[in-house]
Amino acid sequence: MHKIKTYLQKHGHAPFIFGEGRISGYIGAALGLLSLLAVFCFLLPEWLTTSELREVYDEQFARSLLLLGLILSFSLGTLNIMLNGHKRLGVTAIVASGLAMVLGGTDIQVDAIGKTPYSLGLDWFVLALLISAAVFIPLEKLYAKDPEQNILRPHWRTDLGYFFVSHMLVQFILIFITASSNFMAGWAVSPNLQESVQSLPMVVQFFLAVLVADLGQYWLHRLYHVVPWLWRVHAVHHSSTAMDWLAGSRVHFVEILLTRTGVLVPLMLLGFAAPALNAYVVLVGIQAVLAHANMRVNAGWLEFILVLPRYHHWHHARHADYIYKNYAIHLPLIDMVFGTFKLPVKDWPARYGVFGKPLPDGIVRQHGYPFRKPVSESSKP
The missing domain is CATH 1.20.58 (Methane Monooxygenase Hydroxylase; Chain G, domain 1)
Structure with missing residues (x-):
């Protein structure tokens, strides 16, 4: 012993x-x-x-x-x-x-x-890790969905590696998004539409930005699950068998580029004011961590308005009835409209991860996984 x-x-x-x-x-x-x-x-x-x-x-x-x-x-x-x-x-x-x-x-x-010309976001990594750990580790201990899960659960080092990479390369991601936006601006921007959006009250702009972003992210997220190669990229995110504040960081770099470009470029082209965009970015940062957290939040009717841990945990569940459910990132209403909403009254998932053969361990091998020749036993959504 x-x-x-x-x-x-x-x-x-x-x-x-x-x-x-x-x-x-x-x-x-x-x-x-x-x-x-x-x-x-x-x-x-x-x-x-x-x-x-x-x-x-x-x-x-x-x-x-x-x-x-x-x-x-x-x-x-x-x-x-x-x-x-x-x-x-x-x-x-x-x-x-x-x-x-x-x-x-x-x-x-x-x-x-x-x-x-460019820089690494080392300060962003240090501050984000300090704040996230200081806030969510105590909350996960006070309101644990799985009280037996340790803070340093298996594969936490892999997820910390993902956290490090995504924060260190934040400026490169912004450069990619800006370049994509500039490329599309010549034929997609409508000055009249941008003026109309900017004339709206800031609160209205914020809620509209959340709706536009979630619509785009919903369909992109749905494609991740039904297009075979995109699923192999997205399977990295679903490969975690434990859910906590750090698990949401496990995202393939290709998916980071696709998702952030697919969400932020439309918001930039529509001309939302900087305060509305900044407020949306804050919401994304909080909700992305909260949705994966090991926290038993039973919020009643609020769970039908905002994506909270239980809602997103079921999306990650290793359960046949939830393979193609709960794609929304912010608003369950989006899933309701498109027929992919499913949420039990009180239950929580018992198991997480992908069906079939598990993905390789480690951030390097997982980044190479989508580019390997698929085999019959490979993971399924």
Whole structure:
């Protein structure tokens, strides 16, 4: 039994127990590594941070957050070494935070930030991971749909890899979307239509943007499930056998480009004002994480108006009756209109994943999966 427990702890699958030092170890190591990445952002802001996000936070906020991260990382790493027999997490925390300090820590001076052709969204990854984990991990523990599911459940490293890639390449995605929009603008833009849209009250623009985006995403999502090659791309997202706040990050890069282009280009061409688009992007960010979360939210009538965890969990269910159901991302009304709505009164799915042969493990092999020659036992929606 001791060997089994040791193996589970080593691979991050054992439940957390207060007093063992694993909680402090994981938090300390995570904060230490994120602090080190934040230092790199200070050292190379032109290449590692996005100009759009720098407009949202100021330098002093970033320095204060970095200081807090360094203090907590060193303290929690020390606590892990004192309490836990496996000290690699504590050592990782101390080494990472120490290296961050050696490189300059919060004292790094940032001069005028120059412009570069492109940059990696390292600051976006650090902030998004911090905020998402801080909000959803406690909520999933308080309102767990599956209380037995561990925070570090199997394949969490794979999903963290997807989270990293999608946030790091955010500017490349925006460049692709902008290029697509500019390509279509010459023949698809109607100045009169754009003026009409922009004349609407901002609240109306927001709700209209949600409706337009969900209509486009609904049909694209439906195509993912019925076109064989598109399904092989989308199957990556459905391959997760556990649902939580991190599972929604498991999306093939081809699907990211197709979906975000298919949704954002129409919104840009219709001329929605920036505040309405920004509000929509915030909704997408929250709902994408919430819909996959391991949270037992029984919201009554609200579940027929907004896509919440139970609704989207059934879309991911390994259940024959739900293979082609619940495509909507924001509004169940879209599924109702097109005949793909299905939601039990109270039940939740028991199993998740694809039918047939499982997909390969790991982000690299999963990205190569759609391009391999399909075999008869390959996964089915």
